Structures are given as C-alpha cells and as structure tokens.
Amino acid sequence: xxxxxxxxxxPDSWAEKKLNPTDNxxxxxxxxxxxxxxxxxxxxxxxxxxxxxxxxxxxxxxxLTVGPEKAxxxxxxxxxxxxxxxxxxxxxxxxxxxxxxxxxxxxxxxxRLAPDLVLMGSESTDARMSVVPxxxxxxxxxxxxxxxxxxxxxxxxxxGTVRIQRVTDYGYDVVEAQLPAVVSVVEKxxxxxxxxxxxxxxxxxxxxxxxxxxxxxxxxxxxxxxGSWSSVQDFAARPPRAAGTVVTDxxxxxxxxxxxxxxxxxx
Amino acid sequence: MxxxxxxxxxxxxxxxxxxxxxxxxxxxxxxxxAVVIGxxxxxxxxxxxxxxxxxxxxxxxxxxxxxxxxxxxxxLQAALAASGAAGVLVPATAEGKEIAARxxxxxxxxxxxxxxxVDAGFVAQQSVFGGSTLVHSAVSTGTPIIAVRPNSVAAxxxxxxxxxxxxxxxxxxxxxxxxxxxxxxxxxxxRPELNEAAIVVSGGxxxxxxxxxxxxxxxxDSLGAAVGASRAATDAGWYPHxxxxxxxxxxxSPQLYIANGISGAIQxxxxxxxxxxxxxxxKDPEAPIFDLVDFGVVGDLHAIVPQLTEEVTRRRA
Ligand SMILES: Cc1cc2nc3c(=O)[nH]c(=O)nc-3n(C[C@H](O)[C@H](O)[C@H](O)COP(=O)(O)OP(=O)(O)OC[C@H]3O[C@@H](n4cnc5c(N)ncnc54)[C@H](O)[C@@H]3O)c2cc1C
Numbered sequence: 001x002x003x004x005x006x007x008x009x010x011p012d013s014w015a016e017k018k019l020n021p022t023d024n025x026x027x028x029x030x031x032x033x034x035x036x037x038x039x040x041x042x043x044x045x046x047x048x049x050x051x052x053x054x055x056x057x058x059x060x061x062x063x064l065t066v067g068p069e070k071a072x073x074x075x076x077x078x079x080x081x082x083x084x085x086x087x088x089x090x091x092x093x094x095x096x097x098x099x100x101x102x103x104x105x106x107x108x109x110x111x112r113l114a115p116d117l118v119l120m121g122s123e124s125t126d127a128r129m130s131v132v133p134x135x136x137x138x139x140x141x142x143x144x145x146x147x148x149x150x151x152x153x154x155x156x157x158x159x160g161t162v163r164i165q166r167v168t169d170y171g172y173d174v175v176e177a178q179l180p181a182v183v184s185v186v187e188k189x190x191x192x193x194x195x196x197x198x199x200x201x202x203x204x205x206x207x208x209x210x211x212x213x214x215x216x217x218x219x220x221x222x223x224x225x226x227g228s229w230s231s232v233q234d235f236a237a238r239p240p241r242a243a244g245t246v247v248t249d250x251x252x253x254x255x256x257x258x259x260x261x262x263x264x265x266x267x
Numbered sequence: 268m269x270x271x272x273x274x275x276x277x278x279x280x281x282x283x284x285x286x287x288x289x290x291x292x293x294x295x296x297x298x299x300x301a302v303v304i305g306x307x308x309x310x311x312x313x314x315x316x317x318x319x320x321x322x323x324x325x326x327x328x329x330x331x332x333x334x335x336x337x338x339x340x341x342x343l344q345a346a347l348a349a350s351g352a353a354g355v356l357v358p359a360t361a362e363g364k365e366i367a368a369r370x371x372x373x374x375x376x377x378x379x380x381x382x383x384x385v386d387a388g389f390v391a392q393q394s395v396f397g398g399s400t401l402v403h404s405a406v407s408t409g410t411p412i413i414a415v416r417p418n419s420v421a422a423x424x425x426x427x428x429x430x431x432x433x434x435x436x437x438x439x440x441x442x443x444x445x446x447x448x449x450x451x452x453x454x455x456x457x458r459p460e461l462n463e464a465a466i467v468v469s470g471g472x473x474x475x476x477x478x479x480x481x482x483x484x485x486x487x488d489s490l491g492a493a494v495g496a497s498r499a500a501t502d503a504g505w506y507p508h509x510x511x512x513x514x515x516x517x518x519x520s521p522q523l524y525i526a527n528g529i530s531g532a533i534q535x536x537x538x539x540x541x542x543x544x545x546x547x548x549x550k551d552p553e554a555p556i557f558d559l560v561d562f563g564v565v566g567d568l569h570a571i572v573p574q575l576t577e578e579v580t581r582r583r584a
Contacts (some may be wrong), residue, residue, distance in 0.1 A: 017396045129380045138369040143360040143444035169460050170454035177327035177445045187515045188508050229377030238401050249566025254574025255452035
C-alpha cells in the first residue's frame with residue numbers, strides 16, 4: 001500500500017495577512033509559515049493506516065508539497081511526525097498559481113508517484129476554497145471521497161476498497177470506492193501527534209525528492225499567474241465596523257437584547 | 268441577452284432560499300436560467316419559474332444522489348452546452364463548490380469561490396482575511412464559474428417564463444466511481460441549515476457543558492435560527508463538529524449572528540465576520556468579540572439568554 005499525503009504551507013492563522021500590491025498575490029513573507037492545520041490530520045490518518053496495516057513493510061507514506069523553497073519545512077514536519085519520504089515540487093513558474101493550476105501540478109505528481117491512496121486536508125486555512133481535492137479526483141480519474149470524518153480501508157481484498165463517512169450539513173453519508181482513490185479529511189478525524197525527539201532526528205535522514213515542472217512534464221505557461229484562469233483585479237481594506245453599544249447586565253440584559261431586536265425588526 | 272445558469276439547491280421537494288438569491292443575482296447579469304438535478308417534480312419547476320427562472324433545465328433521475336458530485340457535474344455541463352450560457356452561479360456550499368471545481372477543470376474554465384457579490388461582466392467580490400479586505404476577482408478563461416455565499420444578496424422573486432427543457436445527460440462510469448451506501452441524519456429536523464440561515468445563534472466555551480447548549484437551542488428555536496458553535500465547544504464534544512463556525516468550520520453570513528460565551532478569536536471571526544448584525548453576550552468586558560458587535564451585553568449567559576428567549580417568545584406570540 002502506498003499513500004501520498006498532499007500538504008500545503010500556509011501563513012499562521014493567528015497572523016495578520018496581506019496581499020502583495022505589485023501582483024495581488026498573498027504576501028507570504030509577511031506572516032510565519034506553518035503546515036496547513038487540516039493537512040496534519042491527513043498525515044496522522046496516513047500514519048494510523050500504516051500502523052493498522054502492519055507498519056513500514058506493508059505501507060509507505062510519502063509527503064508531497066508544491067511550493068517555494070521554504071515549503072520544504074512542511075514536508076519535514078510530515079517526516080518528523082513519521083512519514084517515510086517526501087517529494088517537493090518547486091519551480092519559479094508556479095508562483096501565483098490558482099487552484100486550477102495548482103491541481104494540475106499536483107495531478108501530474110500523483111500520476112508519477114502512482115499511490116493507492118491520496119490523503120489531504122479538506123481545505124487550506126489561507127485560501128479556504130475547498131476545491132483542490134475535487135479537482136485532483138477529476139484530473140486523475142480517481143474516486144472522490146471528500147470531507148471524511150472517518151476512513152476505513154480494506155487492503156486485503158483485490159482491488160482494495162476504502163469507505164468514508166462524508167460529513168454533510170445533516171450528519172454524514174457513508175461512501176465507498178475502489179482504490180486508487182482521493183480522500184480529503186476534516187478536522188477532528190483524529191488527534192495529530194507531535195513529532196518526538198526521535199522523530200525529529202530520524203527525519204533528517206529521510207529522503208526528499210525535488211521535482212521541477214520539466215520533470216513532471218507540465219508546461220510553465222500552464223501554471224503561475226499566466227496559467228491561472230482567475231485572478232485578483234484589485235483589493236482594498238474594508239472600513240472597520242462601526243462601534244456598537246455594549247451594556248452591562250443588571251438583571252435585565254435579556255430584555256435589553258430583545259429591545260434591540262425589536263428596534264431592528266428582527267422580532 | 269445571454270443566459271446565466273443557476274445550480275438549484277433543493278431538498279425533499281423544496282427549493283432552498285439561496286437558489287432564489289442566485290436567480291436574483293443572475294437577473295442582474297443576464298437571462299436567469301435554473302438547472303435542477305435529481306428528483307424533480309412539476310411543483311419544483313413551477314416554484315423556480317416563480318422565483319425568476321426564464322428557462323428551467325431539468326436533469327431528472329434518482330441516480331444523481333447515489334454517487335459523490337460527479338454525475339451532477341455531467342448534468343450541469345450538459346446544461347452549459349445546451350444553453351451556451353455566459354456564466355454559472357452555484358451556492359458556495361461544500362457540495363456546490365465541489366461541483367463548480369470539477370466543472371471548471373472539465374470545461375477549462377476559471378472558478379471563483381465564496382463571492383459575496385457579482386458585478387457586471389462577472390467580476391466577483393470576495394471578502395477575505397476575516398472580512399478585513401475586499402477583493403475583486405475575475406475569470407480570464409472559459410465560462411466564469413462563481414460560487415456565491417448564501418445570504419449575499421436579498422432574494423427578489425419576479426416571475427420568469429419558466430420554459431422547461433429536459434436535458435439529455437449521459438452519466439459515465441467515471442461519474443459512478445463512488446457509491447453512497449447510507450445517509451445518516453444527525454441534525455434536529457426543523458432547524459434551518461447553518462449555511463443558509465438568516466439568523467445564527469452560537470455558543471462557545473462559556474456555555475460550559477453539553478447540557479448548557481439546551482439554552483442556546485431554545486433561543487435559536489424562538490428565533491427560527493440555526494445553532495452554531497465555536498471550536499472550543501466542538502473540541503470539548505459539547506456540540507457536533509458540523510456546526511462549528513470559523514476558519515476550519517462553516518462560514519456564515521446571516522442577517523443576525525448572536526455569539527454567546529465566545530471570546531472572538533481571529534479563527535472564529537473568519538467564519539462570521541460578514542454577518543450583517545452581530546450581538547454578543549460575554550462575561551468578560553475585554554473579550555475581543557465586543558469589537559465587532561452592534562449590540563453587546565456583559566454578563567452571565569446562563570441568566571441573560573433564557574431571559575432573552577422568554578422575551579422573544581412573548582413578543583412574537
Ligand atoms: C488553525 C486554527 C483553526 C481554528 N479554527 C477555528 C474555528 O473554525 N472556529 C472557532 O471557533 N475557533 C477556531 N480556532 C480556535 C480559536 O483560536 C479559539 O481557540 C476558539 O474560537 C475559542 O472558542 P471560544 O471563544 O468558545 O472559547 P474561549 O476563547 O475560551 O472564550 C470563551 C468565552 O466565554 C466567556 N464566558 C465564560 N463563561 C461565561 C458565561 N457564563 N457567560 C458569558 N460568557 C462566558 C469568556 O469570557 C470567554 O470570552 C482555530 C484555531 C486554529 C489555530
């Protein structure tokens with residue numbers, strides 16, 4: 001069993017975020033970078049599947065990222081947690097890629113690595129589009145098992161099958177498919193582990209392959225700002241909300257809120 | 268005038284409110300057409316006409332619900348081909364965005380998600396970084412596909428022609444790679460969906476316990492509102508995760524948001540900051556949530572919220 005976990009490096013969600021006035025892309029130097037939190041759940045899920053299948057002899061976990069030089073840190077984090085190896089797709093031409101372009105790069109990397117299972121977070125905390133897993137399924141012709149709150153794998157049957165609980169507004173759907181498949185996970189599917197000291201030391205010796213667009217056979221013109229099919233035209237800071245009224249409860253706090261709701265015609 | 272397709276959200280024979288919002292938006296951009304997929308009744312088609320659709324494209328069949336999104340993408344693609352539409356609007360729900368994503372890849376079109384408005388020429392407005400920045404985005408390739416957040420525009424129904432066109436859709440084997448074997452409902456029936464609700468009442472760590480959420484639910488029910496929760500509350504297991512509002516939960520943009528026992532951390536604000544009116548109840552006068560409010564009360568929610576529920580019930584009676 002071969003699992004590839006897609007991870008993205010994002011600005012820390014506690015940090016103030018800015019757009020770059022020169023090309024309207026995210027200013028990635030303005031904030032500390034971390035692994036997209038939801039991708040940590042995907043890494044953890046991959047590690048747990050490997051353990052359930054009997055460890056490294058039965059299953060390997062590869063961490064894949066697309067991004068600038070610094071993005072290697074997110075691969076390293078996965079290796080420290082316990083993944084076996086990493087792949088870093090890096091190319092200057094990629095800067096400014098939108099979701100459609102990014103999914104094209106990821107899809108080429110997935111075709112090359114040919115895993116049985118692709119795991120990823122259901123969205124990134126910076127772009128928050130929640131579209132790349134579906135695009136990857138579309139591009140690679142693999143079943144789309146997204147928004148998983150639970151993943152069960154039957155690797156013994158041939159071909160293997162995967163069953164998830166797809167979280168919905170009303171609860172969840174149980175969805176099944178044959179491998180190879182694309183699975184995205186939601187928060188709370190598990191509790192991501194912290195890298196141990198041993199894990200941090202071991203990660204230093206784990207192999208990370210670096211791939212360019214040429215290695216993947218992706219045209220530079222198909223990615224980056226030129227290859228993206230949507231773009232930011234302009235942006236402006238929103239005026240802050242006007243200050244409201246805050247009162248202290250003196251036994252009539254609920255009534256005061258009701259008065260406000262009446263005045264605003266909510267009741 | 269070119270057609271603008273609106274992907275219809277419907278459940279149990281009823282059209283969801285966001286559909287009428289999108290039809291209203293479509294009318295400002297071109298000729299509004301609805302695309303309705305799944306179990307389609309005549310009543311459903313009629314209410315889409317009443318809501319403003321000049322053409323209603325119908326892909327009828329029970330199979331659409333049996334597989335994750337892909338067959339619906341094929342149906343929407345067929346509607347796009349049949350109409351030669353200038354743009355496609357879908358609701359920015361989890362499934363709506365996935366359908367939009369796959370349609371974009373299939374048709375070689377740009378996609379914009381979480382728009383809070385769409386101007387002439389399909390220029391989308393997005394509110395990013397927790398509502399601090401307003402961005403205008405446009406699609407440069409193919410047919411603009413834009414996912415619009417519920418509650419972004421007010422629905423103004425105006426009778427459309429309602430011409431019905433049955434689509435000829437060929438669902439492929441690739442569309443059937445997944446199988447939905449079971450649907451499990453956990454939400455209390457009768458409450459509006461979090462994404463769509465005009466009013467959301469949320470509880471956080473200050474609620475204190477799972478039982479404490481009964482207070483929040485009662486207020487929500489008195490207002491006909493959806494219930495939301497902060498991550499602290501869902502992490503503690505007091506309320507199910509699908510109701511989490513914020514950066515890694517749902518993004519809501521209701522007319523009214525009432526935050527109870529929620530401090531207002533940046534990741535929570537990211538999911539509710541574009542609400543039109545915000546009220547907070549919190550015992551800490553320094554809580555950052557008060558920076559956002561139109562009206563706030565400093566005090567114990569366990570006293571204030573039940574009193575509010577009683578007042579709302581009395582005044583609405
Ligand atoms: C990557 C990332 C993603 C995140 N995503 C989300 C997300 O999607 N949604 C989200 O909500 N958070 C998210 N968080 C967590 C966020 O940072 C906060 O920890 C969380 O929002 C806090 O929830 P809270 O306001 O309920 O709890 P607290 O911050 O603990 O606040 C509780 C509040 O309740 C008040 N209170 C206590 N008792 C009472 C009482 N009896 N009456 C009235 N008031 C009372 C207190 O004064 C306090 O202000 C995320 C964090 C990270 C790092």
